[in-house]
Amino acid sequence: MSLDTPRGRTKGGGGLPPNLAPDRVEQLKALLRGGLVRPEDADYEESCRLYNAMIRKRPALIARCTDVADVIAAVAFAREQKTALSIRGGGHNGGGLGLCDGGVAIDLSRMRGVRVDPVARTVRVAGGSVWGDVDHATHAFGMAVPSGIISTTGVAGLTLGGGIGHLSRRFGLTIDSLLAVDMVLADGRFVTASEQEYPDLFWAVRGGGGNFGVVTSFLFRAHPVDTVIGGPTLWPVERATEVMQWYREFILAAPEELGGFFAFMTVPPAPPFPEALHLKKMCAVVWCYSGDPARADEVFAPVRALNPLVHGVQPMPFPMLQTAFDALYPPGHQWYWRADFVNELSDAAIAKHAEFAERMPTMQSSMHMYPIDGAVHRVGPHDTAFSFRDVKWAEVIVGVDPSPANAQAITTWTKDYWEALHPYSAGGAYVNFMMDEGQERVQATYRDNYARLAEVKSQYDPENLFRINQNIRPAAKGAAARPH
Incomplete structure (x- = not known):
C-alpha cells in the first residue's frame, strides 16, 4: 500500500503484467x-x-x-x-x-440485494450490498441488523471484521447476528458455512476478515428495531475533560438499549446545527436509544443535567440515524486512520485526549470511542475470531480532508494522537479501523485466537491467495494443532 499517491499505471499505458497470459x-x-x-x-x-x-x-x-x-x-x-x-x-x-x-x-458492487423473511426474522444479503440497502429493506418490517454508523459502508467488510455500531451494547457485534455465509473458497469450491456446516470456517469469518474466501451472501438474524431516539449532544471542547470523565461512568452503567459513542468533532457549517456553532470544536456523544420510548426522558435526564450547548436527540426512524454521517464523509477524501481497543479511560488518558482535541487539523478530522460492553461481553473471547470481548471501547482516530494539500497535516495529527494514547490502550485494534500496519499489529488484534485462525487459513487457503487484507498467514506445515 502506498500513502503517497504514486503515479502507477495510467489509462492506456503499461499493458498486462508479464505473468498474466x-x-x-x-x-x-x-x-x-x-x-x-x-x-x-x-x-x-x-x-x-x-x-x-x-x-x-x-x-x-x-x-x-x-x-x-x-x-x-x-x-x-x-x-x-x-x-x-x-x-x-x-x-x-x-x-x-x-x-x-x-x-x-x-x-462485488453489482451483487446487491436483500431479502427479508419477516416470519423467521432473517435477512439474506448479497455480498456487494451496503448497509443502506439492508436498513431500507428491514425497516419496512420493523426490524434491523446491528451494523455501523454510516449507511454507505459495505456489508461484507464491516461484518467480516466484527461489526461495531449503534446497536452493539444491546444486540452485540454484527457477527453475533450472523447465521451463515455463502463463500467461494481458494480452490473454487462454493460452500455454506454455519454452526452446522464448516463450523471452523464459520468461526474464522466472524472477525477474521476476508482471509478465507469471497463471501457472496450473508444470512443474518434481525431484531425488533423501528423508531429510535437518537442524535448528538454537544459541549464545548474546553469541557472535554469533564465530559469524558462523566461519560466513562455513565455509559457503562446505562441500560443496554442506550448506545452512545463519544466523539471530538468540528461542527459542520450546515443545518441542523445552529449557525453560532458552525466550525466550532466540540466534544459530543451521538446517541441511539432503542428501548421503551416512555423511559426516554428518564434515560436522558443525566445527559441534560450536564448542560450541553445542543441536545439534538429526537425520535427518528433507525435508517435516518444510520444516514446522518453519509454527507459528511463521502467517498474520495483523504483519510488516515489509527485505532486501539480501550479498557480503562484513565484521567491521564483523558488529559491527552483533551490536548489533541484542541488541535484537530480539519473540519472532518475526529476521534470516536464506541462502547462495546453489554451484549458484546456475553460472547466468549474464543467463541468467534473477534478476540477483544473483554474491553469497553473501540477507539478510532481519523484525519480527514478533501484536499491532498492537507494529507500531511491529517496524517501527522493522527499518528501523534495515537502514539500519545496507545500506552493507555488494551492493545490490538478493530480490523475495520486499521490501515496496512504490519503483521505484528494483526497478531495483536487476534491475540491467542491467531494460532487457530492460521490453522483454518492453512486448511482453506494454504497458498494465501486471499492476502490483500489484514492478513492471517497459513500455519507452518507440520505445526502442532492448537486446542480449540
Whole structure:
C-alpha cells in the first residue's frame, strides 16, 4: 500500500503484467457476465477510485461480478495465474485493501440485494450490498441488523471484521447476528458455512476478515428495531475533560438499549446545527436509544443535567440515524486512520485526549470511542475470531480532508494522537479501523485466537491467495494443532 499517491499505471499505458497470459485473460473476459475492466478501458480510472483518496492502486484486471459463477471464474484465474487477488464489496475500506497493484480485483458492487423473511426474522444479503440497502429493506418490517454508523459502508467488510455500531451494547457485534455465509473458497469450491456446516470456517469469518474466501451472501438474524431516539449532544471542547470523565461512568452503567459513542468533532457549517456553532470544536456523544420510548426522558435526564450547548436527540426512524454521517464523509477524501481497543479511560488518558482535541487539523478530522460492553461481553473471547470481548471501547482516530494539500497535516495529527494514547490502550485494534500496519499489529488484534485462525487459513487457503487484507498467514506445515 502506498500513502503517497504514486503515479502507477495510467489509462492506456503499461499493458498486462508479464505473468498474466493474454489468451487466459480473454477466456476470463468471455466467462464474466459482469465484464472485465483493463487499463486501456475508458472506465478504468473511475473503476480504480477508492473511498480513501490518499491511496491509489492499479490492478491489472478488475472483474465485475454479477453472480457466484463470475466470482468462481475470477478466483480460478487468480489462482492459476498465481497473481495477487483483492476483494471489493462496498468499497469503504480505509486502507484501500479492496484493490491491489498489478493483480486481479474482484468487484462485488453489482451483487446487491436483500431479502427479508419477516416470519423467521432473517435477512439474506448479497455480498456487494451496503448497509443502506439492508436498513431500507428491514425497516419496512420493523426490524434491523446491528451494523455501523454510516449507511454507505459495505456489508461484507464491516461484518467480516466484527461489526461495531449503534446497536452493539444491546444486540452485540454484527457477527453475533450472523447465521451463515455463502463463500467461494481458494480452490473454487462454493460452500455454506454455519454452526452446522464448516463450523471452523464459520468461526474464522466472524472477525477474521476476508482471509478465507469471497463471501457472496450473508444470512443474518434481525431484531425488533423501528423508531429510535437518537442524535448528538454537544459541549464545548474546553469541557472535554469533564465530559469524558462523566461519560466513562455513565455509559457503562446505562441500560443496554442506550448506545452512545463519544466523539471530538468540528461542527459542520450546515443545518441542523445552529449557525453560532458552525466550525466550532466540540466534544459530543451521538446517541441511539432503542428501548421503551416512555423511559426516554428518564434515560436522558443525566445527559441534560450536564448542560450541553445542543441536545439534538429526537425520535427518528433507525435508517435516518444510520444516514446522518453519509454527507459528511463521502467517498474520495483523504483519510488516515489509527485505532486501539480501550479498557480503562484513565484521567491521564483523558488529559491527552483533551490536548489533541484542541488541535484537530480539519473540519472532518475526529476521534470516536464506541462502547462495546453489554451484549458484546456475553460472547466468549474464543467463541468467534473477534478476540477483544473483554474491553469497553473501540477507539478510532481519523484525519480527514478533501484536499491532498492537507494529507500531511491529517496524517501527522493522527499518528501523534495515537502514539500519545496507545500506552493507555488494551492493545490490538478493530480490523475495520486499521490501515496496512504490519503483521505484528494483526497478531495483536487476534491475540491467542491467531494460532487457530492460521490453522483454518492453512486448511482453506494454504497458498494465501486471499492476502490483500489484514492478513492471517497459513500455519507452518507440520505445526502442532492448537486446542480449540
